[in-house]
Amino acid sequence: MSLTVEKTPLPLADRLAEIAPSQIRELHNLYMTLKSERPDMSFVALHFGEPDLGTPPFIVDAGAKALQDGAVFYEPNAGRLDLRDELIRFYAEFHAHPITRDHVVLACGTMQAIFLCMAGLLNPGDGMINITPAWPNFTGAAKLVGADVHELALSFDAEAQRFWLDFDKLEETVRNYPEIRLVNANSPSNPTGWVMTVDEKKHLLEFCRRHKLFLLADEIYDRITYTEAGRTSFLKLSEPDDHLIVLNGFSKTYCMTGWRLGYLIAAPEVALKMAQMQEFVTSHAPSMAQVAAITALRDGEPFIAESLARYTRLRDLAMDKLNAIAGLTAARPDGAFYTFFKLPEGTASVSFCEELLRETGVVVAPGAAFGAGGEGWARICYATQDALLADAIERLGAFVQARL
């Protein structure tokens, strides 16, 4: 008797057709394969967006103590009251902006807060404007809930080495697609390091107000910035009836990527719905991570100052070295820990990054992964050791020169 059961494959949900494999992940897989095949080759991996240093000991200790003290039980959907209270203090002191417990929803990483927003704000067929080049997960999350993504590529001023937002193009996009309900903006930006000026922020708020659009503002790099504008939250510039949702988290500022803790700040009626949705997604963010985050907010300022000094040095090192390579044009980052640089005219970024990896062992992220305006560029994450960064850019330079 055969034990084989005839199986009729059941179709998966249609929405899964929208999930495209990440080009950064694919490059990473190639890197892992080459690493195992070529043990003698030296690799420098600068493609992921993660600080190289682990969580500082004062936060690790607070997390360990939280576990010992019993922070192992269920918590409210929107997050612990003591952490929300700490965020109230923090926003009042750092951003001079009053919020209440009812404005905040903690989530399992900023990524999960982003997903709650996409699921809670967009119906299938609704449109989102994504200001690109952008972290690919915004598009991925919007598509997963059936929304259409309209990418609006930033313009680049090569002389000033800076990106800028063309509001005429923004107006035109909204005119052309009346189903648009949301604008997504990330400043300081991953992957470009672009920081919106305060005027651009005010203008974008006014634009969303006039067109009755939600504005999703991802401010996760607001403590890793070299300008006052980068630190200025949209919240501070907003009016009470703006449909603004600010996203932030602990991963980058406090080197806590694996703890999975982020949050959103929205009008209480929006935050309440997001918290209710949270019940059916992860119920709440990890208890012990929430307790540790209180310490991060309370005692983290010296660590942030130290990190910023380090990132400033690394940013300058990266810019000096990239600017010295004929054929490359780097955008000057005003925040986050990335440099985005333009490859020689006509270069396809995915094949460039693959060849660079195979020939030199240096791993950088292809610009094509970041949407419109990204093709022809590549991203380096400079949250690494000075010597590694210098070595990687020297190898990159030799690789580019050999191809010119």
Ligand SMILES: Cc1ncc(COP(=O)(O)O)c(C=O)c1O
């Ligand atoms: C702009 C941006 N938002 C959110 C995230 C994800 O943050 P979290 O680890 O809190 O989910 C990243 C990570 O790269 C990011 O670059």
